[in-house]
Structures are given as structure tokens and as C-alpha cells.
Amino acid sequence: MKRVFLLVLVSSFLVGMGMCAKYLQPATASSSAPSSGSGAQFTPDGRLIRPEGYRRWAYVSSGFGMSYNPEAGGNGAPAFTNVFVAPEAYDFFQAHGTWPDKTMFVLEIYGSSSHGSINQKGSYQESLVGLDVEVKDESRFPDKWAYFGFNNSAKTSSAMTPGKNACWNCHDQNAAVEHSFVQFYPELLKVAYAKGTIKPSVHLAMGMARLEELIQQQGWEKTEPAYDEVKRTDASSEILKEQPMNLLGYRLLSASKAQEAIGVFQRVVKDYPLSPNACDSLADAYFAAGNKEKAAEYSRKALELLGQDTTDNAQRRANIEKAAKDRLLKLQASN
Numbered sequence: 001m002k003r004v005f006l007l008v009l010v011s012s013f014l015v016g017m018g019m020c021a022k023y024l025q026p027a028t029a030s031s032s033a034p035s036s037g038s039g040a041q042f043t044p045d046g047r048l049i050r051p052e053g054y055r056r057w058a059y060v061s062s063g064f065g066m067s068y069n070p071e072a073g074g075n076g077a078p079a080f081t082n083v084f085v086a087p088e089a090y091d092f093f094q095a096h097g098t099w100p101d102k103t104m105f106v107l108e109i110y111g112s113s114s115h116g117s118i119n120q121k122g123s124y125q126e127s128l129v130g131l132d133v134e135v136k137d138e139s140r141f142p143d144k145w146a147y148f149g150f151n152n153s154a155k156t157s158s159a160m161t162p163g164k165n166a167c168w169n170c171h172d173q174n175a176a177v178e179h180s181f182v183q184f185y186p187e188l189l190k191v192a193y194a195k196g197t198i199k200p201s202v203h204l205a206m207g208m209a210r211l212e213e214l215i216q217q218q219g220w221e222k223t224e225p226a227y228d229e230v231k232r233t234d235a236s237s238e239i240l241k242e243q244p245m246n247l248l249g250y251r252l253l254s255a256s257k258a259q260e261a262i263g264v265f266q267r268v269v270k271d272y273p274l275s276p277n278a279c280d281s282l283a284d285a286y287f288a289a290g291n292k293e294k295a296a297e298y299s300r301k302a303l304e305l306l307g308q309d310t311t312d313n314a315q316r317r318a319n320i321e322k323a324a325k326d327r328l329l330k331l332q333a334s335n
């Protein structure tokens with residue numbers, strides 16, 4: 001209701017300014033049918049007209065060198081894929097965790113380069129290769145979702161045939177929400193988790209962002225079983241590595257969640273019992289939580305382990321040693 005009211009206000013303002021009604025693109029308060037500016041348009045014989053103006057839509061995310069085919073991207077210059085969706089559909093997703101009928105996605109494919117201007121490392125987007133487009137339209141397409149491809153210059157494209165083609169099948173089987181690969185779009189993934197709209201048939205490996213979100217919501221103790229599950233089922237997962245977990249602990253610490261940070265660091269100490277840094281981090285968290293005894297115990301443990309440490313380089317060892325010794329001095333001074 002509020003939104004309709006606002007639109008009416010904005011509209012009368014623009015008309016008052018003498019603007020032509022044609023430019024008033026109602027954002028369709030019901031959100032079920034995107035306005036003509038962002039909705040799919042077809043030629044009389046049913047070909048999709050190349051979507052123009054999508055660069056002003058909501059930016060969903062980008063992939064870099066993503067490949068579902070081991071043969072692809074073999075030229076050594078991985079492509080960027082930038083995904084856009086109309087703002088009305090984006091708003092609808094934020095509210096419901098699903099896509100309204102008439103949603104259209106544009107996936108831009110850009111070739112990459114790593115040599116240019118002042119760039120020494122990393123890759124940037126260089127030349128447009130083409131667009132992959134996906135439209136959800138229950139009345140137009142018997143299989144609900146249809147797929148289109150545009151090269152650099154094509155003005156129209158017919159839907160891929162048959163209806164359940166390779167694009168359709170891969171999206172149907174593997175995409176997290178309906179036909180969209182929300183598992184690769186971090187901001188939308190949070191919404192999908194919150195709304196419970198991830199397809200039960202799609203197994204999503206737990207990433208760091210999700211682990212952190214769970215800890216924020218329910219604490220480490222309740223989250224640890226999910227962590228154990230990853231350990232059992234996906235030994236190469238990023239979240240099992242020492243360094244990302246250590247960083248997560250420090251993020252919790254700076255968010256004033258010392259107890260949760262202690263839980264995370266305790267786990268790192270358990271999984272990496274020879275790591276001086278793990279003990280030093282745990283000591284830091286105890287120190288922040290005001291547990292002086294444990295802070296001293298783990299600072300000493302870190303110093304002890306440094307003696308046999310072969311994984312950290314000299315600089316890192318020196319940093320850990322200084323951090324642990326400084327902490328012990330502070331603890332002594334406060335006693």
C-alpha cells in the first residue's frame with residue numbers, strides 16, 4: 001500500500017514537471033509483471049528482442065573463470081560473467097525468496113585481460129563476448145523458463161529448443177532457487193536461506209559466509225555440529241582451513257562476540273594442535289573476554305609451540321612471539 005501511494009506521488013510530481021507520461025515506468029506495485037523498460041519483449045514471431053538498458057538493472061554478482069565443462073576456458077584467459085536482473089524482480093526476491101513470473105536475467109560474458117595500464121596482477125574485463133538470457137514466463141513457455149543467446153551484435157534471438165535443452169536441464173537440476181544459481185550470488189543467498197526457498201534437491205556446501213551467519217544467529221555451540229558435518233563430508237572445504245577460521249574468529253572478536261570467538265579459536269586449536277598462532281588467537285579472545293588465567297595459559301602455550309614450529313616463516317614467528325609476550329606483560333601488570 002505504502003509503495004503504491006509513493007508511486008502515485010512520484011508520478012504526479014513528474015507530470016507536474018511537464019514530463020511525458022511515457023517516461024513514467026510504474027514499478028508495478030504488485031511486482032508480478034516487470035515494467036516494459038525491463039520486461040522481456042518479443043517480435044511478432046516470438047523472438048526475444050535483445051534486452052537494452054540492463055546495465056541499469058540490479059547487479060546480482062559476477063563469476064570469474066567459472067566453468068561447468070572441464071574443456072572450457074582452456075585459452076588461459078578466463079571469462080567474467082556479470083548477472084543482472086530487473087529491479088522489480090530483485091525487490092520481489094528480497095520479499096519472497098522466489099522469482100516473479102516474467103523475470104528476465106541477463107548474463108554478460110566478458111573476455112578478460114591481465115596486461116594493461118598499470119595492472120601488474122589480477123584480471124579485468126575487456127571485451128564483450130555475448131549475452132546469455134533466461135526468461136521465466138509461465139504463459140509463453142510450456143517449460144516455464146526459456147533460454148536465449150546473443151552474440152555481440154544480434155538484435156533478436158529465438159528460444160533454445162527443445163524446451164528442455166542443455167541450458168534448461170543444468171539450471172533445473174543444479175540451480176539453488178528455481179532456475180537461478182543463487183548459490184553463487186552472496187546477497188541473494190542470504191535471502192534464500194532466510195526464506196527457506198533453496199530447492200531440497202540441491203546440496204549446498206557450507207561456505208564461510210554461511211558459517212559466519214549461523215554463528216551470528218545461534219552461536220558457535222549450536223553451529224559446531226554443522227562444522228563437524230563438513231569435516232566428515234567435504235575434507236577440502238575452505239572452512240576447515242586454519243587461516244580463514246582464524247580470520248572469522250577475529251571478525252567475531254571485533255563484533256564484540258568474544259564468547260563466539262573463543263568457541264571458534266578453541267576449535268582451531270583442537271584441529272591444529274601444533275599451531276602457535278591458533279593458541280595466540282585463543283589467548284587474544286580470552287584476554288578480550290577478561291579471562292586472564294586462560295589468556296596467560298594460551299599465551300605461554302603459543303610461546304612453547306613456537307620452539308618446534310616449522311610451518312610459519314621467521315617474520316610470522318617473530319610476530320606471534322611479540323604478541324604473546326606483550327600480552328603476558330600486560331597480564332602481569334594488571335595483577
Ligand code: HEC
Nearest residue numbers: 063068081105107132133134147148166167170179180181
Ligand atoms: C552445466 C550447467 C549450465 C549450463 C549448461 C548452462 N548454465 Fe547458465 N548458469 C550456470 C551457472 C553455474 C550459473 C551461475 C553464474 C555464473 O556462471 O557466472 C549460470 C548462470 C546463468 C544466468 C544468470 C542467472 C541464473 O540463472 O543464475 C543465465 C541468464 C544463464 N546462466 C543462461 C544460460 C543459457 C542461455 C544457457 C545455454 C546456452 C546456460 N545458461 C547453460 C550453469 C549452466
